[in-house]
Amino acid sequence: MSDQPDVDVAVVGAGPSGLMLANLLGAQGLRVTVFEAGPQLLDYPRGVGMDDETLRTFQNAGLVDAVLPHTVPHQLLVFVDARQRDLARLAPPTAEFGWPRRNGFVQPLADRVLLDGLSRFPAVQVRWSSRVTGFTQDGAGVSLSVETQDGPGGQGGPGGEISVRASYVVGADGGSSATRKALGLSFDGTTATANWFVIDIRNDPLGRPGAYVCADPRRPYVSIGLPHGIRRFEFMLKPGETEELAMTDEFVTRLIEPLVPATARVDIIRKRVYTHHSRIASRFRSGRVLVIGDAAHVMPVWQGQGYNSGIRDSLNLSWKLAMVIRGLAGDHILDTYESERREHVRAMVDLSTWVGRAVSVTNPVAAGLRNAFFRSLSAIPKAKAYIVTMRFKPMPLITTGALTTAGSVSVPSPVGRLFIQPTVSTRTAVSVKLDDAIGPWFALIAWNNNPREILDDDARRRLARTGVRLVTARPAVQLPWSEPGAGTDDEVLVVGDLDGSLKRWFDGHPDSVLLLRPDRIVGGASPAYAASDMVRAFDAAVSAPDPGQPSPPPREQAQATPLVTVQED
Ligand SMILES: Cc1cc2nc3c(=O)[nH]c(=O)nc-3n(C[C@H](O)[C@H](O)[C@H](O)COP(=O)(O)OP(=O)(O)OC[C@H]3O[C@@H](n4cnc5c(N)ncnc54)[C@H](O)[C@@H]3O)c2cc1C
Secondary structure: OOOOOOEEEEEEOOOHHHHHHHHHHHHOOOOEEEEOOOOOOOOOOOOOEEEHHHHHHHHHOOOHHHHHHHEEEOOOEEEEOOOOOEEEEEOOOOOOOOOOOEEEEOHHHHHHHHHHHHHHOOOEEEEOOEEEEEEEEOOOOEEEEEEEOOOHHHOOOOOEEEEEEEEEEEEOOOOOOHHHHHOOOOEEEEEEEEEEEEEEEEOOOOOOOOEEEEOOOOOOEEEEEEOOOEEEEEEEOOOOOOHHHHOOHHHHHHHHOOOOOOOOOOEEEEEEEEEEEEEEEOOOEEOOEEEOHHHOEEOOHHHOOHHHHHHHHHHHHHHHHHHHHOOOOOHHHHHHHHHHHHHHHHHHHHHHHHHHHHHOOOOHHHHHHHHHHHHHHHHOHHHHHHHHOOOOOOOOEOOOOOOOOOOOOOOOOOOOEEOOOOEEEOOOOOOEEHHHHHOOOOEEEEEOOOHHHHOOHHHHHHHHHHOOEEEEEEEHHHOOOOOOOOOOOOOOEEEEEOOOHHHHHHHOOOOOEEEEOOOOEEEEEEOHHHHHHHHHHHHHHHOOOOOOOOOOOOHHHHHOOOOEEOOOO
16 A cells, blocks of 8 residues: 555544534635544534634634524523522623633534535535444555445445555544544443433423523433434433333323423434443554544533533644644644643543533432532622632643643733633724634734734744734723834734733733744743744644654654554444
C-alpha cells in the first residue's frame, strides 16, 4: 500500500462529535472522510440540553443560525419533590460567552444541521453503511479496513471491503466504541443499576417550556418541553420492569397517566430504554488514533453534558489536527488534547453521577433527608444564587497544554480559561458577536494598543506564519479615530467595546494583550511590554520542531505499535 494518505483525517462515526469535527476540519481545508456504520443518522431520543459553549462552537463552525431554530434558549431546569415543590431551580440569566447557558434542543435535528454543513466542503465526505473493521498504524499514517455497502467514492453501488490510508484517525464511534477497544484502552468507571425509559411525544399534551426533574421516590421521572411541540418524558424503571414490558402500550399508558389524563391524545414519536454509565477511557490517544465524544467518556444525563463534552472534544482537537497537518505545529500538541480535556470531563462525569444518585433515591426516608438538605440550601441566599446561576458547573480550566503562562501578571491568570464573548462593533458592523468579528482562527487582542506597534519583528513574523488575526480593542466611541500608519482593518482589526464588557474584563486583569486560541481559550496573556516574549513562548509550546535540529524518534516507532484489529461487541 502507498504511503500517501488518501485523506488527512478519517473519522469513525457520524454522531455529533464526529460530524462537528468534520465541519471544523473541513473549514480548515483538510481532506476528511467520515465512515458511518449505519445507513443514516441515528434518530432515537437522546440529547436535549445544549450549553453556551456548544452554541459558541456551532457559531465557530458557521452553523449557529441553522441550529438555533431547534433550541429553547434559557430553558429553566427545576428539580421538584413528589408534591411538585421546588428543591432546586437553575435559571442562569447571563450569557457571558455569547449564548444562553442552558438551551433545550432536539438532537436528531441538530445532528442534521451538522451533516448538512459538510456539503460546504468538497474535500469532506460521509460514507454511509461503512463500518470500520480494523486498522494498522505506523510512523507515517493509519491504514483502515472498511466494510461498506456504499460503492467507491461514496456514490452507492457495489460495496465490499475497502482500504483507506489516513494521516490520522479519530474514533467518534460512541459509547461501545470499537476504536477504543481495538486500542486496548480500558473504560473505567461505573454503571447505574436502574434503567430509564425515554418517551418522546409530538403535539405536546402539556406545553410548558421548562425542564422538570421530579425526584419522587416512588418513581423518579423527567418532563421536558422541547422545540417543535415535542415533550420528553423519562421514567426510572423498577427492578423486574424489563425492556419488553416497557415497550407495551399498557405500560406506557400507566406511566404517563398521572401526568397526562387518559382522555388526552398522546402521539409517541420514539421510545427507548437506556442505562446510565459513568466511564472514562484510560487514554484518549494512541499514536495516530484518537478517541472523542462518547467513545472517550460517557456520563449520566443529569447535567446534559454528554453531548456537550463531545462537542468540546471536537473543538479542542480540530485546530490541533489542522495545525499538525498543515505543518504549523508539532505532532506533540495532539497529546495536549488529552491533558486539556481529561480533568474537565472527569469533573462533568462526577457531577452528573452525583446528581443522578440524588435524583434516583427510592427510599422515602433518604428522600426526605435529601429534600430537607436542598431546602436548607435554598434558604441561604448565597447558596441559592450559586445554584440558580449554575456556578457549580465546572468550567474549562487548563493548567498544562498548548498554552503559556510566560509573561502573565494577572492573579489568577486568565491563561487556560474561556474568554468572554461580548457584542462589539467594528468599522463595518454596528453590532456583532466578538467571535464573528475576529474570525474562527487564532487572534491576538490588545486593549488600547495597535499590536503592530507593540510587537517586535520576530513576534509579528511568528504570528503571521500561524495566520493569527491582529486585533485592537478600544471603547466604541474611539472607533472612528485612526492613528497614522495604523494599517487597514485586514491588517489590524479595530473592535469597539459596545457595552463596556471588554473594558470591565481588562479593568480586572493587568494583562492587556491576549492570545486567543480557536477554541477561545486564552493561550497566552501579558502586559503590552511583554507581548513579544509571550508570543515566542506560545510559539515554542506548539510549533513544529526546527527541521535543522535532530528530531526524536517517532512515537509509533518507539512504542512498536502492534497490528490492531477492531473487535465487534
Ligand atoms: C436518553 C439520552 C438522553 C441524553 N440527553 C443528553 C442531554 O440532555 N445533553 C447532552 O449533552 N447529552 C445527552 N445525551 C448524550 C448524547 O446523546 C451523547 O453523548 C452523544 O450522542 C454522543 O455523540 P457521539 O458522536 O460521541 O456518539 P454517538 O452519537 O453515539 O455516535 C456514534 C456513531 O458511530 C457509529 N459507529 C459505531 N461504530 C462504528 C464503526 N465501527 N464504524 C463506523 N461507524 C460506527 C454509530 O453508528 C453512531 O452513528 C443523552 C443520551 C441519551 C441516550
